[in-house]
Amino acid sequence: MKKSLIILLLSLFCLPAAHAxxxxxxxxxxxxxxxxxxxxxxxxxxxxxxxFYQANILGPLSIQPEVQYSLQGGTLKSAYTNYDTQLHYFTVPVLAKLTVGPVFLEAGPQFGVLLNANQSGDMQVSLAPDGTPAYGNVSRPATGSFKRGDFSVVGGAGLKLSSGFSLGARLVAGLNDINDAKNLAGINDPRLQNRVFQVYAAFQFGAHQ
Structure with missing residues (x-):
């Protein structure tokens, strides 16, 4: 899969500049x-x-590979825990884009590589000899608690403005389990998946007025 992605990206970047x-x-x-x-x-x-690099394919259809630094994660809370998780990703969406007038739709896969992770807040920190969990307020690196790879599907829409500017919104839904930790009792934690709503502004160099 990695080889196929590299071949796709290289082929797109070899397209004539007039069409990208x-x-x-x-x-x-x-x-x-x-x-x-x-x-x-x-x-x-x-x-x-x-x-990003938008390569025109046929009429209103184009392919848009991207390279992003994406910070995501979320907050998890229970009767005893209340903590934030920050996940730093290098992501590569490869999207099909359909443009009709000023409106565009986009969808496709996204591949993510976890760079590092951190957790902070109230969470389980140890187990007493009798097996009772102990909780505390901590801030700690957590890269080893998550899998390095993440695969998602992306869908979104947007509006092209004048002078190469555009606005868009997307839903990025993770498909695979990114949890790679065992809890302090030695039992695998449940599945964890990323879900991200994105709102963005973009500028294309050399876009038609």
Whole structure:
């Protein structure tokens, strides 16, 4: 899969410049982690920034690979825990884009690589000899608690403005379990999946007026 993605990106970048447009983008991530039993997930605001390359294929259809730095995660809360998780990702969406007038629709897969992770707040920190969990307020690195790879599907829409600017919104839904930790009792924790709502602004260099 990695080889196929590299071949796709290289082929797109070899298209004639007249049929492609580079751009920069950035915006808001509203993210949560879903799937943990016994803890309520809630959304937390983060951000993302990146670059993209829109290659025209046929008529209103184009392909848009992107490279992004995306900060996501969320808040998890129970009767005893209340903590935030920050996940720093390098993401590569590869989207099909349909543009009709000023309106565009986009959808496709996204591949993510976890760079690092941190957790802070009230969480379980140890077990007493009798097996009773102990809780405390901590801030700690948590990269080892999450899988490095993340696969998502992306869907969104937006509006092209004048002078190469555009505004858009997306839903990024994680498909695989990113949890890679065992709890202090030695039992695997439930599945965790990323869910991110994105709102962004973009600028394309050399876009038609």
């Amino acid at each position: 447009q580079f751009g920069v983008k950035g915006g808001l991530n509203v993210a949560e982690l879903t799937g943990r039993n016994g803890e309520d997930a809630s959304y937390k605001a983060f951000y993302h920034v990146g670059i």
